[in-house]
Amino acid sequence: MAIKWAGEACDRYYDPASGGMVTQLTSSPLSNTNIYCEQPYTSPDGSRIAIARFADVSFDEHFKLVVGDLRRLRITLVEPETVGVFNAAWSGLLHYVTRDQRLFRVSLETLEKTEIPAGSNRELIGRGGSVSPDQHYVVSSQALPDTMAIVVLDLQTGEHKQVFDHPEMINPHLQFNPVHGKDILVQLNRGSSRSKDGSIDKFGGEEGTTHFLIDSSGGNYRALPVGPPYSGSSTGHSSFIADTGRVLVSTAWNLKDWTLDPRTPDGNILSVAPGEAKPRVFKAPEHRFNHVSASRCGRYFVADSLPGGLYGKDRRLNPWLLVIGNFTTGKYRTLVSDCAALGGGGQHTHPHPYLTADNGHAIFNGDSMHGATQVFAAEVPKGFLKSLD
Numbered sequence: 001m002a003i004k005w006a007g008e009a010c011d012r013y014y015d016p017a018s019g020g021m022v023t024q025l026t027s028s029p030l031s032n033t034n035i036y037c038e039q040p041y042t043s044p045d046g047s048r049i050a051i052a053r054f055a056d057v058s059f060d061e062h063f064k065l066v067v068g069d070l071r072r073l074r075i076t077l078v079e080p081e082t083v084g085v086f087n088a089a090w091s092g093l094l095h096y097v098t099r100d101q102r103l104f105r106v107s108l109e110t111l112e113k114t115e116i117p118a119g120s121n122r123e124l125i126g127r128g129g130s131v132s133p134d135q136h137y138v139v140s141s142q143a144l145p146d147t148m149a150i151v152v153l154d155l156q157t158g159e160h161k162q163v164f165d166h167p168e169m170i171n172p173h174l175q176f177n178p179v180h181g182k183d184i185l186v187q188l189n190r191g192s193s194r195s196k197d198g199s200i201d202k203f204g205g206e207e208g209t210t211h212f213l214i215d216s217s218g219g220n221y222r223a224l225p226v227g228p229p230y231s232g233s234s235t236g237h238s239s240f241i242a243d244t245g246r247v248l249v250s251t252a253w254n255l256k257d258w259t260l261d262p263r264t265p266d267g268n269i270l271s272v273a274p275g276e277a278k279p280r281v282f283k284a285p286e287h288r289f290n291h292v293s294a295s296r297c298g299r300y301f302v303a304d305s306l307p308g309g310l311y312g313k314d315r316r317l318n319p320w321l322l323v324i325g326n327f328t329t330g331k332y333r334t335l336v337s338d339c340a341a342l343g344g345g346g347q348h349t350h351p352h353p354y355l356t357a358d359n360g361h362a363i364f365n366g367d368s369m370h371g372a373t374q375v376f377a378a379e380v381p382k383g384f385l386k387s388l389d
Helices: 119-125
Strands: 010-014 021-024 031-033 048-054 063-069 074-087 093-098 103-107 113-115 137-143 148-154 160-166 183-189 200-202 209-215 234-240 247-251 269-272 280-282 289-294 300-305 321-326 332-336 361-366 374-379
Touching: 048 074, 048 374, 074 103, 183 234, 209 234, 209 247, 234 289, 247 289, 321 361, 332 361
Parallel strands: 031 374
Antiparallel strands: 010 021, 021 374, 031 048, 048 063, 063 074, 074 093, 093 103, 103 113, 137 148, 148 160, 183 209, 234 247, 247 269, 269 280, 289 300, 300 321, 321 332, 361 374
16 A cells, blocks of 8 residues: 655644644645544544534535654545544544445554445535444444434344434534543533534524533433533533543533632532533633543543633634643643644634643644634643643
């Protein structure tokens, strides 16, 4: 298999907050994204990542699937016309659907591609889902006339089963636990509704957004203590904290005066588990965290934050910071003082940071104010994580 590698990367600067090098990995005039942060698309050794490249990120039905090598600072094209991509976090094995509805698995380490004979059910996967860590199942959502369903697809037999449904589950953000795969994390937008044509009429109501767990058969429903009455509404951004039984969630703040919800005045990052009376608050009262991702080891998190309000005194957008925190000690530090992400209406303008499997880099999107979105890697300098212990 001939593999063509191209060089687009450029070291940009040493960040003044952490001293780590921030490297721009892509420089194409097309929009490049790190796909998403909750289930990191990286190899087990942290050396390679997946990138989605769009000509028109808002309206294109397909994108190019690209792999980036952080050590060689090179990229290679895996698939020119992809319509969906999904994985098990940090596994290094990506599943993707081509424009002609063929399902493949590719290794980030070897770049070897294998077609998966999932039969006529591969369309149930849609544009994405979550893969169990044993590579046996995919969980995805399917819009039905009066409800939203969770579907589990067996990648070995092609059989599929609807395991759960709820009419307010309009944006479920489905995630298999990345360690043992026994639980599926689900987002519930309480008070939301859809029109008959499938479009979303209302993203939520006063009930607020929350999360719950089910097992892969759709049973063992367990509510999580996040969203009213426990906290402000979830932002919808969450991830499993390894195999601790806990889930990392960020919650909304008052957008008018930038104050935190009075139920969690010390911070808006929560650690939650089923059966608990209230969430655990990670105390960082000056931050307003949005997208969150826990490390593979479960000890740290990385999140973007807009602490000073939307606009500064110069009436320009304030910069999004990237912050790493330690769950055990409660310590946290800024890794990137300005990731140059717009954070606007388009998902591609959001930072969406995550840590590579070796905690060596934070991968994020940026530079959308200066043109097409690009993918960046921020070095986690030697001694940075130790300073949080």
